[in-house]
Amino acid sequence: MGAEVVVEGLTKSFGNQAIWRDVTLTLPPGEVSVMLGPSGTGKSVFLKSMIGLLKPDRGRCVINGVDIVTCSEAKLYEVRKLFGVLFQDGALFGSMNLYDNVAFPLREHTRKSEAEIKRIVLDKLELTGLQGAERKLPGEISGGMRKRAGLARALVLDPEIILCDEPDSGLDPVRTAYLSQLLIDLNAQIDATILIVTHNINLARTVPDNLGMLFRKELVMFGPREVLLTSDEPVVAQFLNGRRLGPIGMSEEKDAAQIAQEEAHAAAGHSDGSSEEDLRGVVPQLEPTPGLPERMAVRRRKDRVMQILHSLPPAAQQGIIESLTHDELLRYGLTAPRPRPAEVDDTQEIPAWPGGRP
Amino acid sequence: MTAPTRSFPGAGALRETGRLFALAIDVVVNIFKRPFQTREFIQQCWFIASVTILPTALVAIPFGAIVALQLGTLIVQLGAQSFTGAASVLAIIQQAAPLVTALLVAGAGGSAICADIGSRTIREEIDAMEVLGVSPVQRLIVPRVLAAMLVAVLLNGLVSVVGVMGGYFFNVVLQGGTPGAYLASFSALAQLPDLWISELKALIFGFIAGVVAAYRGLNPKGGPKGVGDAVNQSVVITFLLLFFVNFVLTAVYLQVVPAKGS
Ligand SMILES: Nc1ncnc2c1ncn2[C@@H]1O[C@H](COP(=O)(O)OP(=O)(O)OP(=O)(O)O)[C@@H](O)[C@H]1O
């Protein structure tokens, strides 16, 4: 099973420009999580801080008991071997062709024979649809191909934790759908902990077990997918629906005057460019390709979520309960979908689950 | 605890210097880490040599000639004509050769190293390498620094030979000195440590050129434009450091090693 990543109170600034403050979240082992957030909110910086490429001002990031913010250089290199990271631009080695790029981690860290390496590399290249391009240099392929090659390289050591920075940007919708399926299949096969940073709403709705969002220098929320998908938070609603109306502006934040003006335009019938339908709500999650093993994470996550069910907002509770099968309802001691749990107060604050094992 | 925004004038320069030294120490430590990147080392040696040999030779000939001419005239005025050979050889081997070498290794080799590492940094290749658990210092920087050092030492030999030959030619053929006096004075005043200090200087200059180029390459400010600036700065910083270090080394050498015949 993949490793658990516990982030506590992480804060990062460049000079006196604060990027985000007090980010606390736990990536549950073996589950797929997605981090959303408008462009420039520091999602890439967050990923880089998680692997020790950037040094946060304070906070902890614990993986297998090692706090990578404070640990020694040697320890850091050790821990990084657990990671497979896809950078936003692929970050391929410009002087090596695709084959050598993907073979690089194997040659560095394993004693495999060239024949074995060849088998693995060709397998990963086929997985990402790059067969036939092995001999090309990174400068000679398209942006989307670079991305996929970067992913192939990230997967080659069967990592326990996979970080993907916008795996879908620069890919067409069909390839993005294949990629979503690939990530889910991968999770079913090697049970790795996966964190995906993306702007792709469709991917965010269908792929992850957990969803989070960064905005205004803070982690707005992070928790089971149902929580964010049913949230009433204006930022979340705006982002999921891709509207102009709402707190997010072209530069990260809007002032009150602009908000008022846009609302006036909307009231006068000027469309803000989004579709009328509300994209929020819990949609069925992507399943592994038939024939592959079942995703272990699904069961683990259900157990965990059912335990903290009472602390989630009512809409999320309803979404979760509606997604359970009859057998599961019985297993968790519920009989029928309750219309609206009354005993919980209508809180907006969604806690990340408490540290430690869920 | 916020970011350290309070600072005093010159703090930035001090911080940069400190980090430059940290990288230098890192490079030295990583030289002894296995596996040694032999292939990269040979490629880099070949590359640096190929961009520096010709310009160095071309610079060395007129340099030898200048030294010979200038000293020749001066020494005639002083009336110590028979020592022209020794004087020009010492000047070339101890001062001119290591500096010419270093300027070319820094100007041609260092700038190429800096541009290469810099573009890798902005393409996130360096980050990717670290994340793959491979130290970029050990893998990329060490072979380059060692290559710069080796090439500097070899080029220093080349410049010495070419420079001395140039000096000899000018002295004997154009200024009417006698070959015998030239050679005799040479063995009367020059000694083996003169050659050692020359090679030692070249070695140290090669190291400085390599480390400064790598440091600036690893820390470009903001994108491709930053790489251009970094290359520029790396050459300037290296030159400044070289002349300073040369001054220190020369002063120490003259104190420590007694001049022959005194
Ligand atoms: N090395 C750096 N030095 C200074 N500021 C930086 C650095 N890297 C990032 N930033 C700043 O941090 C902020 C967040 O950048 P980041 O790349 O993480 O955004 P992002 O959320 O990944 O955006 P996108 O979705 O467009 O990729 C930006 O305002 C950027 O200016």
Ligand SMILES: [Mg+2]
């Ligand atoms: Mg980004």
